[in-house]
Amino acid sequence: xxxTNKDILGIKELSVDEINLILxxxxxxxxxxxxxxKKVPTLRGKTVVNLxxxxxxxxxxxxxxxxxxxxxxxxxxxxxxxxxxKGETLIDTARNLExxxxxxxVIRHSAAGAPHMLAxxxxxxxxxxxxxxxxxxxxxxxxxxxxxxxxxxxxxxKVAIVGDIAHSRVARSNIYGLTKMGSQVIVAGPAxxxxxxIARMGVTVYNNLAEAIKDVDIVMxxxxxxxxQQQNIxxxxxxxxxxxxxxxxNIKLAKEDVLVMHPGPINRGIEISPDIADGPxxxxxxxxxxxxxxxxxxxxxLIGGQx
Amino acid sequence: MExxxxxxxxxxxxxxxxxxxxxxxxxxxxxxxxxxxxxxxGGVFLAERxxxxxxxxxxxxxxxxxxxxxxxxxxxxxxxxxxxxxKTDIPFSLDNRKVVLVDDVLFTGRTIRAAMxxxxxxxxxxxxxxxxxxxxxxxxxxxxxxFVGKNLPSSLWESVxxxxxxxxxxxxxxxxxxxx
Numbered sequence: 495x496x497x498t499n500k501d502i503l504g505i506k507e508l509s510v511d512e513i514n515l516i517l518x519x520x521x522x523x524x525x526x527x528x529x530x531x532k533k534v535p536t537l538r539g540k541t542v543v544n545l546x547x548x549x550x551x552x553x554x555x556x557x558x559x560x561x562x563x564x565x566x567x568x569x570x571x572x573x574x575x576x577x578x579x580k581g582e583t584l585i586d587t588a589r590n591l592e593x594x595x596x597x598x599x600v601i602r603h604s605a606a607g608a609p610h611m612l613a614x615x616x617x618x619x620x621x622x623x624x625x626x627x628x629x630x631x632x633x634x635x636x637x638x639x640x641x642x643x644x645x646x647x648x649x650x651x652k653v654a655i656v657g658d659i660a661h662s663r664v665a666r667s668n669i670y671g672l673t674k675m676g677s678q679v680i681v682a683g684p685a686x687x688x689x690x691x692i693a694r695m696g697v698t699v700y701n702n703l704a705e706a707i708k709d710v711d712i713v714m715x716x717x718x719x720x721x722x723q724q725q726n727i728x729x730x731x732x733x734x735x736x737x738x739x740x741x742x743x744n745i746k747l748a749k750e751d752v753l754v755m756h757p758g759p760i761n762r763g764i765e766i767s768p769d770i771a772d773g774p775x776x777x778x779x780x781x782x783x784x785x786x787x788x789x790x791x792x793x794x795x796l797i798g799g800q801x
Numbered sequence: 802m803e804x805x806x807x808x809x810x811x812x813x814x815x816x817x818x819x820x821x822x823x824x825x826x827x828x829x830x831x832x833x834x835x836x837x838x839x840x841x842x843g844g845v846f847l848a849e850r851x852x853x854x855x856x857x858x859x860x861x862x863x864x865x866x867x868x869x870x871x872x873x874x875x876x877x878x879x880x881x882x883x884x885x886x887x888k889t890d891i892p893f894s895l896d897n898r899k900v901v902l903v904d905d906v907l908f909t910g911r912t913i914r915a916a917m918x919x920x921x922x923x924x925x926x927x928x929x930x931x932x933x934x935x936x937x938x939x940x941x942x943x944x945x946x947x948f949v950g951k952n953l954p955s956s957l958w959e960s961v962x963x964x965x966x967x968x969x970x971x972x973x974x975x976x977x978x979x980x981x
Contacts (some may be wrong), residue, residue, distance in 0.1 A: 495885065496883050518886075522887060522888045529923060530922075530924060531922040533922065535873060536872040791886075798877055799878050799879075799883055
């Protein structure tokens, strides 16, 4: 079984079978990161370029480690230190990279659709590491992998995603993925952070935390983007926090075996209280560990061997 | 039209495994530092059976690991369909161990080459030995087995399949002619 497209641009384009293939393959890659010698020779001689136009700790390091553990040559380009600052366009950057013949390009860009444009233009496999507020497919895949690892399945669960849904590519990808796999998705946040017609994606919408997380299996908290405070979307961080911060009191409304997730980076005390982030319900760090395995699986499936 | 011939039945497989178990003990003078690693998928159940036999003979428990060699294959570049990746599970250190690799059929030797490369990434075994149920010849690399159930000279257009109760519902080794 293999993936139908040469790229991973979004969860929207992936079938349930493909998602299962990725999750199963990723499960077999976990073990590589626990060995003494954390390397397998599978992608020896392959080149992976990480082209990041936005800041990133987790995703970029995760992709770099994933490539290196597969013995691929990984190159990191961050926009601020590249010729993009001299005014070079994305198209030219891509074409120039293509001319050096890498095997895969991982791209994070603030414009939705940038990876899709690249995928049409160059013959390499493109992996979307986040495009604007559109999709972040590898995050959703590692989230689903972590849920499957802890709950045994990704279907039939009740999942609440809470926060700035409108600006969240993590929310979008997870909504596509979880509904596709047969789980019920609830979104919650202040009204001005919920896109108007989001119910059309098959989710239930709430404007308060208590109703949203009642009896859920998973609570996924999203980062409040501090830079948006300047845009007058909400009165103050403190007010946001008093209504939407997940803490040890309101967590009791969820199921007893609830699990708490967060794509990171967390704002302690704003969307999630420190004791919940560090507590026994939290699988936030498991998500990070699985992120490496999922990215190894994607690189292996896309460029390991012949397409 | 395929022609199928059963070259080993359930009793034959069992007797071979018993003999292999005794040979392993003889060559290694007991079970000290010994461990078994079954190569997915054919070798896994055979390794489990060997472990049971060794334990019942010597009265000592033996660690068994599972090794998936897909990531170490030399033909990933050429494979049309990517083989499904299985889990490797070796929950013990291989340092200074006597590792007996177990597989069902020894053919070109490339699987064993990949398996040895994988084992070296896990640690530094004292030595590696190879136990196979069937050796069908046609080696493409200088690899040989230490313990062999049955030598089965075969033609390249034949396929040798080991069926086991645990996965196929029956114990038998069949040789199939892929020509019309």
